Each structure stands twice: as structure tokens, then as C-alpha cells.
Amino acid sequence: MDSMEHPPPSRLICPSLRAQNSIFNNRNYKTIKGKFFEMIDNSYFSHSVSPHHHHRLDPLYWCNNKESEDEPSWCVVCQCKESSTTYYFCNECNVSYHKECVESPPLIKSPHHPKHHLQLILHIQCFTQVISTHCICNCSYCGSSCRGKLTTLFYYCFICEFSLDPVCAVKPSFLNYQKRHEHTLNYFPRKTDLICDVCGFVDSKSLIYVCLQCDFVVHRNCIYFPFVIKISRHNHRLSFTYSPLKVLLSCGVCRQKIDENYGKYCCTKNCTYVVHSKCAIRKDVWDGIELEEVAEEEEEESENLNSFEVIGDGIIKHFSHSHHMRFEKRTTGLLYDENKRCQACVLPFYGDDVYNCVDSKCDFVLHEACANLPRRKNHVAHLYPFILQVSDNKNFYCGCCSRFSNGFRYVCSKGDETISLDVRCAAISEPFDHQSHPHPLFLSNELGKYRSCSMCGKKSIRTLNCIEYCDFSLCFYCATLPYIVRSEHDEHFLTLSYEENASLKWCEVCEETLDSHKWLYTCNECAVAFHIACLLGKCAFYVKPAQNLLYNGETKINITLSNGLTRPICTQCQKRCQDKLVVQFLDDYDGEVISCYRHWEVNRTKSQEFERWWRKK
Numbered sequence: 099m100d101s102m103e104h105p106p107p108s109r110l111i112c113p114s115l116r117a118q119n120s121i122f123n124n125r126n127y128k129t130i131k132g133k134f135f136e137m138i139d140n141s142y143f144s145h146s147v148s149p150h151h152h153h154r155l156d157p158l159y160w161c162n163n164k165e166s167e168d169e170p171s172w173c174v175v176c177q178c179k180e181s182s183t184t185y186y187f188c189n190e191c192n193v194s195y196h197k198e199c200v201e202s203p204p205l206i207k208s209p210h211h212p213k214h215h216l217q218l219i220l221h222i223q224c225f226t227q228v229i230s231t232h233c234i235c236n237c238s239y240c241g242s243s244c245r246g247k248l249t250t251l252f253y254y255c256f257i258c259e260f261s262l263d264p265v266c267a268v269k270p271s272f273l274n275y276q277k278r279h280e281h282t283l284n285y286f287p288r289k290t291d292l293i294c295d296v297c298g299f300v301d302s303k304s305l306i307y308v309c310l311q312c313d314f315v316v317h318r319n320c321i322y323f324p325f326v327i328k329i330s331r332h333n334h335r336l337s338f339t340y341s342p343l344k345v346l347l348s349c350g351v352c353r354q355k356i357d358e359n360y361g362k363y364c365c366t367k368n369c370t371y372v373v374h375s376k377c378a379i380r381k382d383v384w385d386g387i388e389l390e391e392v393a394e395e396e397e398e399e400s401e402n403l404n405s406f407e408v409i410g411d412g413i414i415k416h417f418s419h420s421h422h423m424r425f426e427k428r429t430t431g432l433l434y435d436e437n438k439r440c441q442a443c444v445l446p447f448y449g450d451d452v453y454n455c456v457d458s459k460c461d462f463v464l465h466e467a468c469a470n471l472p473r474r475k476n477h478v479a480h481l482y483p484f485i486l487q488v489s490d491n492k493n494f495y496c497g498c499c500s501r502f503s504n505g506f507r508y509v510c511s512k513g514d515e516t517i518s519l520d521v522r523c524a525a526i527s528e529p530f531d532h533q534s535h536p537h538p539l540f541l542s543n544e545l546g547k548y549r550s551c552s553m554c555g556k557k558s559i560r561t562l563n564c565i566e567y568c569d570f571s572l573c574f575y576c577a578t579l580p581y582i583v584r585s586e587h588d589e590h591f592l593t594l595s596y597e598e599n600a601s602l603k604w605c606e607v608c609e610e611t612l613d614s615h616k617w618l619y620t621c622n623e624c625a626v627a628f629h630i631a632c633l634l635g636k637c638a639f640y641v642k643p644a645q646n647l648l649y650n651g652e653t654k655i656n657i658t659l660s661n662g663l664t665r666p667i668c669t670q671c672q673k674r675c676q677d678k679l680v681v682q683f684l685d686d687y688d689g690e691v692i693s694c695y696r697h698w699e700v701n702r703t704k705s706q707e708f709e710r711w712w713r714k715k
Contacts, residue, residue, distance in 0.1 A: 110200055111142055112188045113175045113251060138218040138251060139204050175199035175251050176242065176263035199251065202264040206253060209271035210239060210305060211260050212287055216253035216267065238305055239266035239318060273307055278321055279314055283307035286315075295340070296320040297375040298360030320375065324388040327363065329378055331478055331528060331541070332371050335389060336363035336378060343372065350528075351377035353542045353565045380545055385481040403473040405486070414453065416469060418442075418488040418506070419462050423453040423469070439642045441489060442468035443521045444505035448584060448591070468506070471521060475508055478528055478541045479560050479574075484508035484519060493641075493655075498523040498560065498574040501640050504657070520640065522578040530562050533581045534594060534617075537566040551576055553596075553617045576617075583619060585633060588626065592619040592633070607632035635679050656682040 116138070173185075174193045184197035204218050236242065237252065239262055253262045271285040278296070286292070286306040293300055294317045305318035325338045331350050343358040350373045356362055363378040365371040378384060406414040412425040418441070428451055439446055442464055451466040475484050479498060486508055493504045497517040508524040510517045529538030534553075539562035543549060548557040552569075553576035562577050564570040582591045587606075596617050604611055605618075606626050612618060619628040643658055658680050666682075668675035 109143055110186070111140075112191060113142075113195055113200060113202075114188070114191050114193075116140060116142060135254075136220040137204075138220055141204070142201055173199055173265075175202075176237075176265055196265050198268055199264040202251060202253075202267075206267060208253065208262060208267045210262060210267070210269070210285060210287075211255055211258070214255045214257050214260075216255050216260070216262060218251055218264075219254050220251055237261060237263045237266050238303070239263075239269065241319065273318075273321060275321055277325075278316070278323075279309055279312070281309045281311050281314075283309055283314075283316065283321070293360065294320050296323055296361040298357050298362070299376065323361075323375055323379060324384075324390070326366070326388065326390040326392075327378060327384055328387070328389060329363075329373070329383045330385075330476060330481055331373075331383060332365065333476060334365045334367045334369065334371070335394065336371075336373060337366050338362075338375070339364050345370070347372050349374045349377050351380065351383055351542070352544075353540055382481070382545060405471055405473055406469060413456070414469070416453070416464065417473070418464075419455065421460055421462070422456045423462075423464070424456050425451070425466070426454055427451050438463075440465045440468050440505075441642075442471065442506040444503060444640050444642045445522075445580060446584065448582065468521065471506070475524055477508070477519065477524060478526065480510060480517060480519075482510050482512040484510045484517075484524060494518040496520040496523050496574075498526075499578055500575065503640050504642060505640070520578075522640075523574050526562070526574065526577060530577065532562075532572060532577060534596065535564060535568075535570055535572075537564045537568065537570075539564055539570075539572060539577075553579075579630065579634075583633065585628070588621055588624055590621050590623050592621050592628065594618075594630075595620050605629045605632050641679060654684040656684070658682070 173196045174191075175195050176199050185194045186197060186200045187194050202218055205215050206218075208216055238260055242263055251264060253264065253267050254260070273283045275283070284307060286308045289302055290306075291300045291302070292306055292308075292315045294304075294306075295314055296316050297320045301317055301319075304320075306315060307318060307321065308315050323338060326335055328335050329351075338361060340361055341364075343356065346358075347356050347370065348354060349356055350371050352374065354374070356372055356374065361375045363373045363375060405418075406416040406423075409415050409422055414423050414425070416423055428447075438461075440452075441462055445465075447463075447465070453464045453466065453469045455462040471486055473486050475486070477484060486506060488506055489504060493502060494507055495502055496507075496519055498519055499522075501520065503520045506521050508519045508521065528540050530540070531538055541560060542563050542565060543559060543561060546559065548559050549561045549563065549571045550557050551561060551573040552571050554573065556573060556575075558573040561571040561573050579594060581594050585592060594617060605628055607628055610629075612627055612629070617630060619630060619633050620626070641657055665674040666680060668680070
């Protein structure tokens with residue numbers, strides 16, 4: 099009975115204990131590109147059981163084609179999720195290991211690297227708990243990194259700088275995946291510039307598999323590319339194909355030429371949209387879901403959800419408002435009124451067609467375009483769809499332009515965190531036409547690459563770029579600046595323009611000298627110019643006055659336009675600041691309400707947080 103409750107200890111050494119013994123006893127170090135690694139020379143099998151009895155390894159079995167709630171999803175040794183039919187569980191460390199990772203000899207010959215032996219090594223920085231932000235040893239088979247904890251072991255060839263994790267090191271040198279290719283694919287060990295038939299590119303870092311019967315070449319990383327996907331840059335599904343193109347087209351993501359002799363993704367609706375294979379599965383473009391066996395009807399129904407119901411001639415019932423609304427066509431411009439703004443985009447009315455509430459006591463009004471905003475929307479800069487939400491007592495920061503706003507917003511709660519977009523940024527699509535530039539603009543940034551905005555000079559990971567070789571880019575903040583505005587002191591429209599070497603010398607508001615290399619609002623008829631921030635305010639142009647809003651979910655604030663003769667002292671400027679927007683913060687201390695005032699600026703920190711999240715995807 100006692101032997102059943104306490105089974106005899108295994109002679110296999112726990113990888114954690116094995117790594118420690120190797121470090122403290124052997125001291126056999128080597129450096130790879132300036133980083134220290136320990137050579138693991140000791141065996142995984144112990145002839146003397148007693149010293150390791152407290153690290154008992156119990157075998158656990160799962161088949162690859164069966165589901166189990168208790169199956170470990172992460173091996174502590176190789177730090178990857180490569181599947182294995184057998185795991186070991188250490189009762190002392192309370193973690194699971196792949197069978198291959200436990201039973202890893204110090205020196206092996208792998209079919210994926212037949213020329214030289216591979217040495218089992220340990221990253222020393224992992225043992226000292228200094229996690230490296232950049233790892234030089236990625237598995238050449240599956241791409242997993244050696245970055246991790248104490249027991250991160252992997253095989254390495256010091257001659258070729260070739261690495262494999264223990265599970266991949268024993269995998270066969272051939273692959274059978276008839277969905278991609280009907281014949282067996284054999285590993286090609288020679289490093290050469292062979293173009294992959296699936297992605298159409300040369301990649302010397304990826305393992306290459308070939309079919310000698312068909313002259314078919316494919317990277318190991320490209321074999322399991324999906325067959326039907328939906329990406330953020332296009333409204334329809336895309337299907338993988340080798341078929342030649344009817345006309346010469348450019349990639350819908352990077353905007354470079356498509357080579358029709360290799361694999362690509364084409365629109366399933368035959369709308370001449372095509373994308374490079376690798377561009378289509380970028381982490382910032384594709385959500386990682388294969389749609390080959392997923393029905394499309396339900397998805398199409400949710401996308402066609404209308405924002406209003408037609409009641410009668412020119413009368414609608416909008417989902418955002420409790421009253422009916424009447425369409426009014428404007429033929430002449432309205433007098434400039436900062437307090438009269440669209441409830442959705444929070445922009446003033448400049449002779450636009452509008453929908454007004456039929457109740458004369460209600461000031462709810464929408465631009466015609468804003469009334470027609472879709473309830474569900476895909477966006478070029480985000481993987482998942484957004485849902486339109488109406489104004490409430492909460493403010494928000496736009497995830498693209500970083501502006502503070504309290505108008506309508508598009509919200510996506512799928513993924514790691516909730517992202518909100520104002521309706522101006524949400525309306526941006528490709529190609530994007532801006533009045534300041536003669537060519538269309540596209541969100542064609544390379545993954546993780548920053549570009550400088552041609553208008554404000556700030557760098558962003560998401561910019562709308564010209565692909566006509568004029569090196570022109572716009573960040574979302576500048577791309578959504580209104581092209582024409584009105585000033586209460588000017589009867590004409592002011593336009594956004596770049597006046598290099600202009601005769602205009604100073605801003606009409608701050609009276610400071612103008613920089614001829616920066617964008618301005620100008621009126622050519624009156625020969626006046628304004629800084630963008632001086633005319634619009636640092637953020638006021640995109641916020642409507644409101645009372646009893648919640649800031650960060652708890653602090654109450656009031657928003658008012660500071661356009662009176664007496665202005666409150668701003669806690670940021672330490673004076674009576676000239677900004678158009680004043681935010682009053684109300685704090686309750688022991689029943690006494692204490693208030694302070696400050697102007698509101700664009701929160702670049704919020705933009706940086708979103709960009710960090712975007713890069714992780």
C-alpha cells in the first residue's frame with residue numbers, strides 16, 4: 099500500500115536541477131555575440147536516484163488529436179507551445195516539461211542540420227533572472243525564442259549559428275500537408291536564395307522544403323498559411339491562390355508590385371484587390387482566424403445594420419436620440435457659433451445639410467453624413483471591428499489621434515484592452531484623399547517602423563503615406579484637422595495650407611512670428627494667418643461644452659468654452675490662459691467641493707500606449 103502511495107522516484111533528472119548542476123559544477127561557458135551561455139554536458143539520466151528523489155518526474159500522456167482540460171499548454175524548458183504526445187510533471191517544481199526536453203542528450207545530430215553536431219546550451223541571463231529584451235537564438239524550425247526562465251535549454255551549432263529547441267530537434271526532415279501540396283515535402287539543407295512559391299520572397303533564415311517531382315519550394319514558416327482570411331484593410335474576405343492576375347496590380351498593404359507567379363491573397367468578391375501572402379498575415383493586418391469553414395452570411399448581416407429608420411418624407415428615427423429628426427438642406431452658410439455643434443463629430447456647421455430634432459426645445463443636431471454613420475465598422479488601423487456608441491457622461495481619448503473628445507465614438511473591446519476612435523479617425527479609409535496633397539495616401543508603413551508626419555513633424559508608427567515617391571506622410575492627428583474653418587473675426591473661410599516663404603509674418607491671435615515651414619490656417623482675401631493651435635485651441639475644437647462628465651471613471655468635470663472677458667486661472671499655464679477650452683475639475687473633500695481649472699491638450703501618452711499594444715499584435 100505504501101509503495102502505491104509513494105511510487106519509486108524516476109531516474110530522469112528534472113531539467114531545472116540539471117541546469118543548476120551544470121552551472122555550479124562544470125563552469126563551461128561560451129559567448130555568442132557578447133552574451134554568456136552554459137554548455138550542458140551532464141546526462142539527463144542519473145544512476146544514483148537518491149540525490150534527486152525530491153524532484154520526482156511523473157510521466158503524463160496526451161495524444162495530439164485529443165482535447166484535455168488538464169493538458170499543459172507551456173513547456174518551461176523550451177518556452178514554446180510545440181505539441182508533444184508525452185509530458186513529464188515535476189512534483190517539486192510544479193511545472194510540466196515536454197518528454198523531448200527532459201530526455202535531451204548533451205550532443206545530437208539533427209536531420210535539420212546534418213553537417214554538424216548540435217550542443218545543448220543554457221542562456222545564463224535567464225538563470226540570473228535578467229531577462230534579455232533581445233534574443234539572438236530563435237529556433238530555426240518553429241521560430242520560438244530562448245528568452246525565458248532558468249531552465250531554457252536549446253541546441254546550437256557554433257559554426258553555423260543554427261539553433262533548435264529540443265522538441266523541434268527530433269522532428270522528421272519531411273512534411274506531409276496535402277492541403278498545401280499533394281506530395282511529400284523534403285527538407286533542403288543547403289542555404290541558397292530559393293524563392294518560396296507561397297510567399298514569393300527569399301528568406302535565408304527560414305528552413306526550406308522542396309518537392310523534387312514538381313519543382314515546388316516553400317519556407318517552413320509558409321507551409322501552414324491560412325486559405326481564407328479577413329484583414330483590416332479590405333471589407334471582403336480574401337482567398338489564397340496561385341492563379342495568374344488578369345491585370346498588373348500592387349499589394350493592398352505595402353503597395354509594392356505583385357508577382358503573379360507566386361502565391362497571394364485575392365478578394366473572394368472579384369473586386370481586383372490582391373495582397374502579398376506575407377503582408378496579408380502581418381500581426382497588424384490579420385486577426386489570426388482561418389475562415390475557410392466559417393459561414394459568411396451572419397457577418398454580412400451585422401455589417402449592414404442601419405443607424406436610423408425612415409419614418410416619413412425627410413423624417414427619421416435615429417438610434418442615438420429619443421425624438422424624431424427632420425432633414426434640412428442648407429443653401430447658405432450659417433453664422434459662426436462655437437456652441438452649435440454636431441453631436442457626433444463635435445464640429446461646427448458651415449452650411450452643411452443637417453438633421454434637426456423635431457422638438458423645438460431640443461438642440462440635438464447631426465450632420466447628414468454623421469446621421470448615416472454605420473453601426474459596425476472595420477478600420478484600416480485595427481484588427482477587429484468597432485461598434486458605434488453615442489455620447490454619455492464619460493469622455494474618451496481617441497486611440498489614433500490621441501484627442502480628448504465627448505462626441506460619438508467607435509469602440510472595440512475585443513483583444514487585450516478597449517480601444518475608442520472618434521468618428522473623424524474612424525472615417526479614414528484607403529485611399530485617403532487630403533486637399534493639401536495631389537496624390538492619394540495609404541497606411542503603408544512597414545511593421546514596427548516609425549515615420550515623421552510632414553505637417554507636425556512628430557513620429558508615428560501609423561501614418562498615411564504617399565506612394566508616388568514624394569515622401570509625404572500624415573499622422574492621424576493632422577489628417578483629421580478640418581481643411582476649412584471659420585473664425586468669428588473673419589467673414590471668409592480659412593483654409594489649411596503650407597505657406598513656405600509666404601509674406602504673412604505673424605499670427606493674428608498670439609501675434610508671434612510665423613514659421614514659414616509649418617502649416618497654418620490662412621485667408622488669402624484678408625491676408626491673415628493663424629497658428630493651428632491658436633485658432634482651434636489645443637483640443638477645444640473637438641469637444642462640445644458639457645456638464646457633470648466623468649474623467650477616468652470617477653472625477654467629475656465641467657467643460658466650458660473660455661470666451662468671456664474674465665478667464666479663470668489655469669493650473670497648467672499659471673495664468674489666465676488664452677486657450678478656448680477650460681476644464682473645471684470638481685473634487686469632494688469632506689463634503690466641501692474644491693475646483694480647479696486647466697486647459698486640455700492632446701494626450702500623446704495615450705497614443706504611445708496604443709502603439710505599444712499595436713506592435714505587440
